[in-house]
Amino acid sequence: MKAHYTAAKRASTIKYAIRDVVKYAKDLEEKGNKICYLNIGDPVKFDFDTPKHLKSALWEAVKKGENWYGPSEGLLKLRKAVCRKEKRINGIDISPEDVVVTSGVSEGILFTMAALIEGGDEVLVPGPTYPPYTSYSKFFGGTPISYRTIEEEGWRPDIADIKSKISAKTKCIVLISPNNPCGAVYDSRTIAEISELANQNDLIILSDEIYDRIVYEERFSSAARVAKNSSVIGLNGFSKVYLATGWRVGYLYFHDPDGRLDVIKESVKKQARIRLCANTPIQKAAIAALDGPQDHIKQMVEKLRKRRDFAWKRLNQIEGITCSKPKGAFYLFPRVHGIGQRWKTDREFVLEVLRKTGVLFVHGSGFCETYGAGHFRSVFLPPVETLTHAFNLLEQFMESKGS
Ligand SMILES: Cc1ncc(COP(=O)(O)O)c(C=O)c1O
Structure with a gap:
């Protein structure tokens, strides 16, 4: 067989940890495991919906032939x-x-x-x-x-x-x-x-x-x-x-x-x-x-504020995890104590959490090798019940590791 065609070297520079970790979750899902995806910052995947007047404007444009x-x-x-x-x-x-x-x-x-x-x-x-x-x-x-x-x-x-x-x-x-x-x-x-x-x-x-x-x-x-x-x-x-x-x-x-x-x-x-x-x-x-109307923004921020407050408090209750309070967007970036000892890297930590609990986070070093390592990123987009479930599983995982 002839050798594979080679890609331009610059292609090897592209990394996107947020989606690169998904393949591990998909493998587990295929084997029948239930996965809780806390890796991607997509509010529309949770209980937030595109405002009606945007949908109508899109549909009107398509109907009017503005294609x-x-x-x-x-x-x-x-x-x-x-x-x-x-x-x-x-x-x-x-x-x-x-x-x-x-x-x-x-x-x-x-x-x-x-x-x-x-x-x-x-x-x-x-x-x-x-x-x-x-x-x-x-x-x-x-x-x-x-x-x-x-x-x-x-x-x-x-x-x-x-x-x-x-x-x-x-x-x-x-x-x-x-x-x-x-x-x-x-x-x-x-x-x-x-x-x-x-x-x-x-x-x-x-x-x-x-x-x-x-x-x-x-x-x-x-x-x-x-x-x-x-x-x-x-x-x-x-x-x-x-x-x-x-x-x-x-x-x-x-x-x-x-x-x-x-x-x-x-x-x-x-x-x-x-x-x-x-x-x-x-x-x-x-x-x-x-x-058009901007009311959804206030509603969204109020809904997110409750989830932020809950998630931030709950994560800080878990032994071995500390987290500073986010002031905007919808992400938490907690520090995990024990990276470098119990887990070689934050990536190893994230993949082990995924295997043992079915909860998918993103490793901090995927955002910066120097200043992100030792952390993970979680969204706080889902309802409090989902966050409760995910963070309970994370707590059990941390306890099983003797934190
Ligand atoms: C800081 C930042 N910039 C850009 C993007 C990508 O935005 P878009 O969906 O408009 O391409 C994201 C998505 O998560 C983001 O967090």
């Missing part, structure tokens, strides 16, 4: 609605030419990284981070450099650490607030300090704000609002706040106070053109999302 290819940068009406939303909610002044509609924030990350990063560039990413920022940095020949976020201070970015890691090769700095996987919400002072560093060192800020309206105590501060004088590329979408994960629609915008992002903007728009457009009828629904 054509749209403009590559997105429907003008949607880009205008994005500008109004960003002004109203986040206090940002942008115009439709600054906005590109994408197939989810995921595509926005891809476009931005492809436009910015090439061989030798360094990208400062929060440690821990949402994995595509590290994977795409490597994919395009760059090096992700994790900056420390401080667990004892609710996973706040460590400004001194960021400063020490800026080099002549640093291209941009990624902020994720509210944060996946830790639930941190960065305060405006922290963002202002990062902005100052960015300005001093000629760095672009990439600000992932997909959870902007899912906050429990702190107010959300948008990077472009606080970092007025910095070049900011903002990323946002409809998956989480508008409960439309499967619809795959998002947007990115350029906050460009001194017109220095022109070439990057054109590079992103070129990429948008080569993939033709984002889904047209879904964009119609996205307009309805931004311009």
